[in-house]
Amino acid sequence: MNPNRQLLLALLLGVFSFSAFSQVKIGDSPSSIDAYSILELESKSLAFVMTRMSTAEMNALRPLEGALVYNTTEKCIFLYKGATWSSLCEAGVKVTTATTAPAVAQSKSGDFWINTTTTRAVTNIFNGTSWMAINANPKSGAGDPNTKTGLNPIAGDIYVDENAAAIYIYNGTSWANNTAATTVTAGNGLSMSPTNVIEFGGSLTKPTVLPTTSTNTLAITGLSAPTAADNHDFVVVDRTTGVLNKVAAIDVLREEEVVLIASNGQVQFSPPKPVNSKRQIDVYRNGVRIEFSVVNTTTIELEPEASCYAGDKIRIVQVY
Structure with a gap:
């Protein structure tokens, strides 16, 4: 039998069946339908084709929830829900x-x-509102990032200038070129060896203070022994400023003496220099x-x- 006639006969039988039993079976085995089916389609040579329409036509519909259409624009079946x-x-x-x-x-x-417009494909992810490159940080591009738009950076983002091989970091206001910061120099008491090792031994370029405490003290070990007493200087500390100074050994301790002739009963005398401590002075009367x-x-x-007699010799020796 012609398939079209067979389908027409099945439709007619289905109508009659629907009238009698509220169930419709279309296609092969029209008399056989599952007890829980309201409509069954069965065929080994014919296909079921649902409503076909474009995206614009589909979006213009507001059907019952559960409606199905074949979207010819997207080439896919769409379900209407909510x-x-x-x-x-x-x-x-x-x-x-x-x-x-x-x-x-x-x-x-x-x-x-996956955007294939560039020689290096860029992968993007949809965040619910727009497409965002997954390599958003670090960012990269040709040229200074401060001249570009659409980067939408936040503080701490990194950008690589592919032209200059320079690295930028966004400081919250602008992109700062961080490449120069990778060049290390030494100064103010430090020097750099030919192998880029920072060492002590450079020239001081500004006044320098090393604060110490009773716990965090400063010590120097490994000093060599003097070879000659008259070939060395002393390091002294200015009592007010704490600045170190160099003083010749001969100038560290000076000795001065004065010889006075006493009067009868005299007990007070003046030393050659102002007295800060008794330990600075030795006093002799007639050599004793x-x-x-x-x-x-x-x-x-x-x-x-030790009260003096007239003519006693008083010798005062003072170290300062």
Whole structure:
């Protein structure tokens, strides 16, 4: 029998069956239908073709929820649920390889688009609103990033200038060229060896202070022994500023003496220099060392038992 006549006969039988049993079977075995089916299509030589329309035609419809159409633009079946059409071909993540981005209306979060417009394909991901390159940080391009738009950086983003092989870091306001920072120099007491090792031994280029505490002290070990007493200087510290100074050994300790002729009963005398400590002075009467006390910075006084007679020689030796 002609297939078209056979299909027409099946439709007529289906109508009668629907009238009697509220079920319709179209195609092969029209008398056999599952008890839970309201409509069954069965054929080994004919296909079921649902409504066909473009994306624009489909989006103009507001059918009952559950409606199905074949979208001839997307070449896929779409299901109407809620208030939108959803593709049944893209239940998972969609990956598109093309020179142009897929339409935003037909994309969902997590979809991938591989942009093949450049010699190096760039992979993008849809964030729910727009397509964003997954290599957004670090960013790269030809030329200074400060001259480019659309980078949308945040503080800490990195950009590589492919032309100059320069690295930029976004500081929150602008792109700063960080390439120069990789060149290390040494100064202010440090020097750099030919193998780029930083070492002590450079010239001081500014006043330098090394703060110390009772715990964090400063020590120098390994000093060589002097070869001659008169060939060395002393390092002294300025009591007010803490600055180190060099002083000749001969100038570190000076000795000066004065010989005075005493009057009868005299006990007070003036040393050659102002007195800061009793340890700076030795006093001799007629060649014999005697005890004394410091009255003030300009006066010393002999012990009571050492009261002088007229003509006694008082020699005062002072170290300063």
